[in-house]
Amino acid sequence: MSLGFTTTIPVEVILAAGLRPVDINNIFITAPDAYQRVSAAEDEGWPRTVCAWIKGIYTTLQLQPGIQPVIVVTQGDCSNTHALMELLEAEGRPLIPFQFPYPRNRRLLQAQIEQLMGTLGTDWPAVNHIWQCLAPLRAGLADLDRLTWETGQVTGLENFQFLIASSDFNGQPEIFAQELQSFLRIARSRPHRREGVRLGLIGIPPIFGDLFDYLEELGAMVVFNEIPRQFSMPYSCRDLVEQYLRYTYPYDIFARIADIADAAVQRRLDGLIHYTQSFCFRQIQDRLLRQCLDLPIVTIEGDRPVNLDHRTRLRLEAFVDVLRR
Numbered sequence: 277m278s279l280g281f282t283t284t285i286p287v288e289v290i291l292a293a294g295l296r297p298v299d300i301n302n303i304f305i306t307a308p309d310a311y312q313r314v315s316a317a318e319d320e321g322w323p324r325t326v327c328a329w330i331k332g333i334y335t336t337l338q339l340q341p342g343i344q345p346v347i348v349v350t351q352g353d354c355s356n357t358h359a360l361m362e363l364l365e366a367e368g369r370p371l372i373p374f375q376f377p378y379p380r381n382r383r384l385l386q387a388q389i390e391q392l393m394g395t396l397g398t399d400w401p402a403v404n405h406i407w408q409c410l411a412p413l414r415a416g417l418a419d420l421d422r423l424t425w426e427t428g429q430v431t432g433l434e435n436f437q438f439l440i441a442s443s444d445f446n447g448q449p450e451i452f453a454q455e456l457q458s459f460l461r462i463a464r465s466r467p468h469r470r471e472g473v474r475l476g477l478i479g480i481p482p483i484f485g486d487l488f489d490y491l492e493e494l495g496a497m498v499v500f501n502e503i504p505r506q507f508s509m510p511y512s513c514r515d516l517v518e519q520y521l522r523y524t525y526p527y528d529i530f531a532r533i534a535d536i537a538d539a540a541v542q543r544r545l546d547g548l549i550h551y552t553q554s555f556c557f558r559q560i561q562d563r564l565l566r567q568c569l570d571l572p573i574v575t576i577e578g579d580r581p582v583n584l585d586h587r588t589r590l591r592l593e594a595f596v597d598v599l600r601r
């Protein structure tokens with residue numbers, strides 16, 4: 277049985293319960309008709325002024341009624357998700373709410389994880405077993421990330437694709453692990469690549485289809501994908517609760533800023549692209565990121581799943597040009 281979710285949650289609990297995890301964001305954005313899915317939600321009455329990710333998730337769930345129940349994160353994601361949950365509930369879809377405590381709190385997070393375990397009918401021994409089984413896979417993802425910034429043997433796009441998929445391991449961690457190992461074997465045999473402007477991509481995952489290709493065209497390398505890296509749970513932790521406490525995305529911005537600042541030094545970043553989504557509250561955080569990070573930043577905004585518009589291409593070209601000089 278497939279269990280869907282709308283943002284990264286402790287996937288180990290789902291796997292321990294013998295269920296197949298499905299990150300609905302990934303299904304939506306990789307669908308050939310992703311654009312039409314957003315329009316379809318608007319045809320059903322969704323406002324134009326609502327984030328396209330939420331509309332895409334909604335239509336994707338309509339198209340795939342077999343994905344149920346759905347875990348909806350009601351704290352640590354956004355209020356749009358909360359309203360989405362109410363709509364789905366009214367339509368009769370079984371839902372499981374999950375909350376990341378704000379501020380970070382180990383006891384409250386553990387209680388949420390245990391509540392989810394109780395709902396799905398699993399327990400700590402099973403969850404810890406999965407956590408340990410996933411450790412080599414997560415170490416492989418960390419290695420892939422290192423090959424991106426240290427040797428340039430993995431491109432920014434390849435890095436993004438693997439790390440973003442680690443929210444649900446494409447539903448099948450064993451197959452994902454095999455694909456990762458095959459890819460790493462190929463990547464390690466590639467020549468090192470050191471030239472090019474070194475960029476970090478921060479903010480929520482971009483909805484544009486050709487951002488990485490265009491940056492490569494400009495001679496820039498994305499060597500830090502902030503949020504996808506967070507999905508891979510890159511820290512070495514004592515236990516599962518600590519792993520999801522250190523995960524920066526659902527809590528305050530300040531841990532994210534510290535993480536980006538560390539990456540900027542370690543990965544020798546020349547500049548940052550801050551991707552923002554139209555109608556998303558996280559746009560407000562742009563000001564803090566600029567205040568706290570001592571690095572050139574260009575902020576770009578996307579709305580629907582399309583390729584880069586002309587104006588954004590020009591702005592990126594000018595930014596890379598200035599950094600190169």
Ligand code: SF4
Nearest residue numbers: 327329354356553556
């Ligand atoms: S992009 Fe922003 S508004 Fe849209 S789902 Fe993500 S957090 Fe919510």
